[in-house]
Amino acid sequence: MTKHSRRSVLKGGAAFAAGSTLGAPMIWAQNIKDVTLRQFGTGVSNLNEVAEKVKEDLGFTLEMTALDSDSVTQRAATQPNSFDIADIEYWICKKVWPTGNLQAMDTSKIKNYDKIVGIFRDGKLTPESTIAQGTAPHSVGFVDGTGGTEFVANESGWMTLIPTIYNADTLGIRPDLIERSITNWSELLNPEFKGKASILDISSIGIMDMAMVCESMGEITYADKGNMTREEIDKTIAIFTEAKQNGQFRAFWKSFDESVNLMASGEVVIQSMWSPAITAVKAQGIPCVYQPLEEGYRSWGGGIGLSAALEGLERDAAYEYINWYLDGWVGGFLMRQGYYSAVPETSKNFMSENEWGYWFEGKEATDVITSPFGDPLAQAGDVRDGGSFYDRMGAVACWNAVMDENQYMVRKWNEFIAA
Amino acid sequence: MTVSSKTGVPGISPGIKDVSRARAKLSGTTSTGFKSLLMASPLIAVLLFFLVLPIGMIVVVSFWQATEFSIIPAFVLENYxxxxxxxxxxxxxxNTLKYAVITWVCTLLIGFAVAYFLAFHVRSLTWQITLFLLCTIPFWTSNIIRMISWIPFLGRNGIANSTLISLGVIxxxxxxxxxxxFAVILAFVHLYTLFMIVPIFNTMMRIDHSLIEAARDAGASGAQILWNVIIPLSKPGIMIGTIFVLTLVMGDFxxxxxxxxxxxxxxxxxxxxDVAxxxxxxAAATAVVLLLTVLIVIGILLRFVDIRKEL
Structure with missing residues (x-):
């Protein structure tokens, strides 16, 4: 039975069951409404609006739990029975997959698989692109079967995560308080911003931002910023420890809201930041720029994975959900906040021409751009920081990663925080 | 029990006790031992299950091995x-001890002063209770909210700074x-002073006022009364408050x-x-070391005051 026909059967069945007092032959159709899928992930994509829309479009219940990156990793790795769908990042996948808590997904059941952006399939945005450093999503995107434990380099037909959203991160600045142009990562440690800088206190991501800064300063050249040697880690942390002791940093942040508050209150004028945090600052009417930098972006990607325990009706519902996810509504919802969706062309159907031009094509806005929550983010004539999708995603220097020396790095990171 | 039978309080109770004691003698002491054990067993079960077992688990896990994504039962000392x-x-x-000691000093000074005021300066019981309840009002909200509300207050453009600037102080x-x-300790003091006030107030309320009158009659000054009468008699309360504050601060993150x-x-x-x-x-190894540190600190404190005796 194909996906499509099953869905129509489903609808017909529901109608039939509604009219029948017995309803016994239609258990499945009835049951899908009783299905509850428990999804958890970071706050960026675990939005109640999505759960509400799922209920409306698909009929079943999606329970969302939003956690920070560390807790997400923790839960995926240690509490396999506490979730059905894990919304995690690709670098987390590298850590979590070997626990066997997730099952690979059959790409033949994914309707829009062929339209998924190349980054998640062969690693290349366009055929000419080079693959950036770090844990590139495609490198942990496939295994050799539903129970496969080793990542494979080709498109095997079994995906670990179905990509949902991704973006290119850079430094956020307060242009009204800096009043000059910022073009390099090294500005984060510029003594001019003493006591007004911040970096995120999530070791695996923070170390990458540090590496971007150190490389930009000309202090260190890394073979692979996503997989540093002990010596490189030592040098990187040493540079930042010295800066910390000189009072360069106002604070470190760990959660999204903290970064918004630091920036909005003016405690910090330059810091590592995530795109929706910029949006949130702007929504308060405070100028904030997601500054494109010469060295390029540090990028990340997220996807949804299925719990190994998921089977039968629930698993069917999960595939239904994934297909719906790639179908455009969520993509449009997320792209209007500044992320990118895995299948941009379907999202286009759910965005106005003005929105598509502004967010994806890097064109001037022809009218006010509002967030999905109704806050104005840009006026007519504004252009997105960093330009078009291909300009931004084409300038990725490094993907969020897990290093071979991760444990060593974490220990050094703890020293940095305690210094 | 022993006191009453020694002093021979008149009435029926010694008789019953004698009988039961005789019965106990007849059937052997093991039976009473067993009975009292049985009576204590719910508490023992609760403590075993919710205190001893988890701590035991933490100790066990602290000797295990961990890789990136899995925990391997083993007996290795590498964590330690x-x-x-x-x-x-x-x-x-x-640094943890520093926070604990500074917070302790501040909460003790404030807590003692507040408790002293409530116990000795406020005359009517109604007002004592009213004022005491006032102290607990901040506890009607979560302590995270109480803590976070300091952030906008103390910030660079916060109320404190803008007030000081407009007053021309800075x-x-x-x-x-x-x-x-500074901010950390301020928050700690704000959060935990009540834990000092309550036990100190409690012991102070039980100080016999005639002792203070006697001291005054004997010609003691206010300071002498405070130092020689009130503080020694408040020691158990101070000690309980101290234990509260130290353990709370040392365990906080x-x-x-x-x-x-x-x-x-x-x-x-x-x-x-580590947990993250x-x-x-x-993490378990660190927790074990922290637990031992706190136990040692409390052990030392208890050398100074025998809470059991003083209560």
Whole structure:
């Protein structure tokens, strides 16, 4: 039975069951409404609006739990029975997959698989692109079967995560308080911003931002910023420890809201930041720029994975959900906040021409751009920081990663925080 | 029990006791031992299950091995070796003790003063109770909210700085108000002073006022009464408050994280970082060392005051 026909059967069945007092032959159709899928992930994509829309479009219940990156990793790795769908990042996948808590997904059941952006399939945005450093999503995107434990380099037909959203991160600045142009990562440690800088206190991501800064300063050249040697880690942390002791940093942040508050209150004028945090600052009417930098972006990607325990009706519902996810509504919802969706062309159907031009094509806005929550983010004539999708995603220097020396790095990171 | 039978309180009770004692003698002491054990068993079960077992688990896990994503039951000492071999640990423990001691001093001074005022200056019981309940009002909200509300207050453009600037006290905003040790300790004192007030107030209320009158009649000055009568008699309360405050501060991690802007570390944060990175065995080892440290501190404190005797 194909996906499509099953869905129509489903609808017909529901109608039939509604009219029948017995309803016994239609258990499945009835049951899908009783299905509850428990999804958890970071706050960026675990939005109640999505759960509400799922209920409306698909009929079943999606329970969302939003956690920070560390807790997400923790839960995926240690509490396999506490979730059905894990919304995690690709670098987390590298850590979590070997626990066997997730099952690979059959790409033949994914309707829009062929339209998924190349980054998640062969690693290349366009055929000419080079693959950036770090844990590139495609490198942990496939295994050799539903129970496969080793990542494979080709498109095997079994995906670990179905990509949902991704973006290119850079430094956020307060242009009204800096009043000059910022073009390099090294500005984060510029003594001019003493006591007004911040970096995120999530070791695996923070170390990458540090590496971007150190490389930009000309202090260190890394073979692979996503997989540093002990010596490189030592040098990187040493540079930042010295800066910390000189009072360069106002604070470190760990959660999204903290970064918004630091920036909005003016405690910090330059810091590592995530795109929706910029949006949130702007929504308060405070100028904030997601500054494109010469060295390029540090990028990340997220996807949804299925719990190994998921089977039968629930698993069917999960595939239904994934297909719906790639179908455009969520993509449009997320792209209007500044992320990118895995299948941009379907999202286009759910965005106005003005929105598509502004967010994806890097064109001037022809009218006010509002967030999905109704806050104005840009006026007519504004252009997105960093330009078009291909300009931004084409300038990725490094993907969020897990290093071979991760444990060593974490220990050094703890020293940095305690210094 | 023993007291009443020794002094021979008249009435029926000694008789019953004698009978039961005789019966106990007849059937052997094991039966009463068993009975009292049975009576205590619910409590023992609860303590075993919810206190001893988890702590035992933590100790066991602290000897396990961990990789990136899995925990391997083993008996290795590497968690402790790393912990005790790293100078970060010592710095962090020292920092934790520093927070604990400074917070203790501040909460003790404030807590003692408040309790003293309530117990000896407020005459009517109604007012004592009213004022005491007033002290607890902040506890109607979560302590995270009470803590976080300091952040906008102390910030660079916060109420404190803007008030000071408009009063002309300072020209530039004071930076050390927020995201500093000052902010951490301020929050601790704010959060935990009540834990000092309650036990001290409680012991003070039980001080016999005739003792103070006697001291005054004997010609003691106010300071002498405070030092020689009230403080010694308040010792159990002070000690209980001290234990509360020290254990709360030493076990905290969230206050330090928020108020220092993640820039300072204490032991709780080491543990929480380890847990976040799935390094449970290493977190368990740190927890065991912290537990021992706290127990030693409390052990030393209890050498000074025998709470059991004083209560």
């Amino acid at each position: 070796e790393f912990l005790l071999g790293s100078d970060v640990t010592y710095r962090v423990f020292l 020209e530039e905003p004071v930076e050390w108000l927020l995201f500093s040790d 969230i206050t330090v994280r928020f108020m220092s802007g993640s820039q300072s570390a204490n032991v709780g944060r080491l543990i929480s970082n 990175l799935l390094q449970y065995p290493s």
